[in-house]
Structure formats: structure tokens, C-alpha cells
Amino acid sequence: LWQLQRDPLTFLQQQAATHGDLSHFRIGPRHIYLVNHPELIKAVLTTEHAHFTKGAVLQRTKPLLGNGLLTSEGAYHLQQRRRLQPLFHRQQIALYADCMVKHAARLAPDASTACWQPGEVIDLHQAMMNLTLAIVGETLFAQDLTGQSTAIGQALTVLTGNFQRLLSPLSTLQSRLPTRENQRVEESLTLLEQVVIELIEADLQTEEAGNLVTMLLEAFADEALTPDERLTKIRDEVLTVLLAGHETTANTLTFTWWVLAQHPAVMERFYAEIDRVCQGRLPTVEDLSQLTYTRMVLCEVLRLYPPVWAMGRQAVTPIKLGGYTIPAGATVILSQWVMHRDERYYADPTRFEPERWATADSTKRQSYSFFPFGGGVRLCIGEQFAWMEGILLLATIGQRWRLEATPESTLALQPGITLRPKYPLRMQLQLR
Ligand code: HEM
Numbered sequence: 292l293w294q295l296q297r298d299p300l301t302f303l304q305q306q307a308a309t310h311g312d313l314s315h316f317r318i319g320p321r322h323i324y325l326v327n328h329p330e331l332i333k334a335v336l337t338t339e340h341a342h343f344t345k346g347a348v349l350q351r352t353k354p355l356l357g358n359g360l361l362t363s364e365g366a367y368h369l370q371q372r373r374r375l376q377p378l379f380h381r382q383q384i385a386l387y388a389d390c391m392v393k394h395a396a397r398l399a400p401d402a403s404t405a406c407w408q409p410g411e412v413i414d415l416h417q418a419m420m421n422l423t424l425a426i427v428g429e430t431l432f433a434q435d436l437t438g439q440s441t442a443i444g445q446a447l448t449v450l451t452g453n454f455q456r457l458l459s460p461l462s463t464l465q466s467r468l469p470t471r472e473n474q475r476v477e478e479s480l481t482l483l484e485q486v487v488i489e490l491i492e493a494d495l496q497t498e499e500a501g502n503l504v505t506m507l508l509e510a511f512a513d514e515a516l517t518p519d520e521r522l523t524k525i526r527d528e529v530l531t532v533l534l535a536g537h538e539t540t541a542n543t544l545t546f547t548w549w550v551l552a553q554h555p556a557v558m559e560r561f562y563a564e565i566d567r568v569c570q571g572r573l574p575t576v577e578d579l580s581q582l583t584y585t586r587m588v589l590c591e592v593l594r595l596y597p598p599v600w601a602m603g604r605q606a607v608t609p610i611k612l613g614g615y616t617i618p619a620g621a622t623v624i625l626s627q628w629v630m631h632r633d634e635r636y637y638a639d640p641t642r643f644e645p646e647r648w649a650t651a652d653s654t655k656r657q658s659y660s661f662f663p664f665g666g667g668v669r670l671c672i673g674e675q676f677a678w679m680e681g682i683l684l685l686a687t688i689g690q691r692w693r694l695e696a697t698p699e700s701t702l703a704l705q706p707g708i709t710l711r712p713k714y715p716l717r718m719q720l721q722l723r
Pocket of ligand 1: 360361537540664670672
């Protein structure tokens, strides 16, 4: 427990390196199996998924995420997934492209709303969080969350920073103690719930159809629910999408700007591509297929710094896996961090090398050796949204700006619910 809490990334990596593709350890009475082979990961997520529910750690996030898409199970999950799916269809997502580009273009020095100035030093992660929150707010909720992004970001930091404790079997007990930390968690939760209630109220007053809240209000209208029950169900989905849909992409963009600044040759190739494809105009959804090197850069960032760095599942029945039987009740961990850095699938795995995603090389790899978005029935519903947002935001910002790391900034990682930078990454803005 101590090793896992202190440095889970190294602990899990060493566990796989020492004990192989399927290994076992215990935390108190709990049996935990680390699975580190593409075929076995695929089995847990696809062919054998019905033997598993989400893991204990995620279940402990229920005070925050309730019974939303990330935490719900079985028939209810499937029903909710079908209800929300239309918002994430390829054609629907294409309609979000202009909004994504608009928000990134607002940072340009000549934009009327310019909030970045040449020479200024910014907190990169905070800036990316503000941007992706504003985009989720406008695309999926038809609301302007720009003014609240700092408060929402701080509340999320408190709630997700609490993660290390979730690993402890005593966490439920600890969360009931009258400590300052628990009070801050409580306050953060209240703030987020207030945001959600405002989103719902704002939605009831608009005629605009087609956003997430409208769809859920319609979906639940025929069900025999009290107003409170309906509000709770909507709150759970809204908070889930708000959280899942902005921090993950913000972390990806943060890591991308950081590694680009450390790899000038890659950065120049990236600039050359966006200049050639966009020819000085803002990027559009039609440019996505041409921005192949930008996509390769993102792939490599998602490989080395996967925002979801591990996923847990709990076996509901005994299940045979890789020649062993996982007992009912045991936890199975699938770790993107460990698999993506496995030298059997990636030569010189810690090297940042977007070229390894050139088609000929990457098709040789086994499919679940790269699974930043999970897989099977629980595959990330926002995967296409995230690819489009990542590429368009990089291309829009990269057209105007060069982000340089300040000498005192270093990248230390904090593996919480998501993998994020531990300390603020201060970057200096230069015009290109
Ligand atoms: C780089 C960005 C992203 C990454 C790396 C990522 C990763 C993941 C992963 C690994 C899962 C599966 C978790 C599991 O099986 O336990 C997941 C689920 C989910 N993601 Fe994402 N995600 C990203 C962006 C987004 C976006 C943009 C949205 C919404 C706008 C979103 C919404 C969700 C939701 C609602 C689920 C639960 C799906 C379900 O269980 O049916 N994600 N994500």
C-alpha cells in the first residue's frame, strides 16, 4: 500500500517487469492482479467484460460522479450510453469544430478578446483547463462557462487530488472525519453541484435543442421519477461529462506543448505541417485528414503521458485469464502507463518519437498495446471529440504562438484520477 501510494507508476512498472504479463499482489485482504499483455487486456475489456464491474477505486468516486456514465453498470449504463451517443457521433462532432477553433483563436494577440500577450508567462495547465472547459460548456451544454473556469478548476483539483486516499481501504471512514481536507472536499462538491443546477436551469429557459441537458430532460420525461430523482440522474451525467470531457484533453494538450518545447526538431516539423495545410487561415474540420504529423505527435503524447494511466475492474465471478483463475471479488488493473512503455512493443520506449506512428510501423503493433481511450463497451464515448479537439487546438494555437519552457519549470507527474503535472508548468509565450 505504501509503495503504491507513494509512487504508483514505478510500483506498477516494476511489478510487471519483475513478475510478467499477469501478476498478483495484495493490499490487506484485497487481491489485485496487474494485467500487462495486449491480448489479456483485450479479453478483460471485450470478450470477458461481462465478468467484471468497474473497480473499487472508481466506485469510491460515487459521491462525486453518482451513477453517471463512467460509474454506472449493466442495463442502466447501456441505456444511458445509447441516450448520450447521438451527441458524440462523427457528424455531430464535426459541428463542434468551429467552436473549438473559435476558443483557441481568441488567444491570438490581435483578437478582440485576446488574453495572451507576447512575452507573458502563463501557467500552461491552467490555460489548457480554461480552454477545454469553455469548449465542453459550449459544445455539449450550450453554455458559457468561461467566467467560472478557475473556480471549477480549483474544485476539481481538490476533488481529484484526493485520489491517493481512495486507494486506502479506510478511505470511506476517513472521508467522514471532520477534517479541514474533508471540509474542502465538501465545499468543492457543493460548488460543482451549483454549477450543474445552473446549467439545468439555464437549459430549461432556452429553446435551443440538442444539448446534453435537453436530451436527458427529454429522455427522463417518460419515466416515473420524482423531480429530485430526475435532477440527481441528470446531475450525475452532467458532472461526469464535465469532468471526463475537459481535464483529460487539457492534460494531453499540456503535455504536448511541454514535450514540443523539449524537442525542437519535432516542433519545427509540426509547424511546417500546419503552415502547409492551413496556409495562414484558421483550421477546419476538413483539414483534419491532412494534419497527419500533428496526429502522430498526439499519439506519442497519449502513449508516454496517458491521461488515464490505469483502469480497475472487479471480477464478479471467477474468471480464467492467461492460464490462471482470477477469483471473484479480486481487482484487475490494466495500466496504460505500463503497457505504453513496454519495450516489447515500443523500441526505446521512453524516447519521444512521433515517427513511430507512421502507418507502416504502427500497424505491426498489437491493438491493445495502445489503449489510451480504453476499449470494448466502456470505450471512451468522447474519443473522437478528443482527437478533433486536440488536433484543432494544436493547429490553431501553433499557427500564432511558440510556447517556451521557463528555466525553473520541470515536468513532475501526479498520478491522480488522471495523470497531470504535479507543479505549475510556466511557459513563456512568443509570437511565431
Ligand atoms: C485525451 C482525452 C481523453 C482520454 C485519454 C479519455 C480516456 C478515457 C478512458 C480510458 C475511458 C474508459 C474508462 C474505463 O473503462 O474505466 C473513458 C471513458 C469515458 N470518457 Fe473519456 N477520455 C478522453 C476524453 C473524453 C472527452 C472529451 C469526453 C466527453 C466530452 C469523455 C467522456 C468519457 C465518458 C463519459 C466515459 C465513460 C464511458 C462509458 O463508460 O460508457 N472523455 N475515457
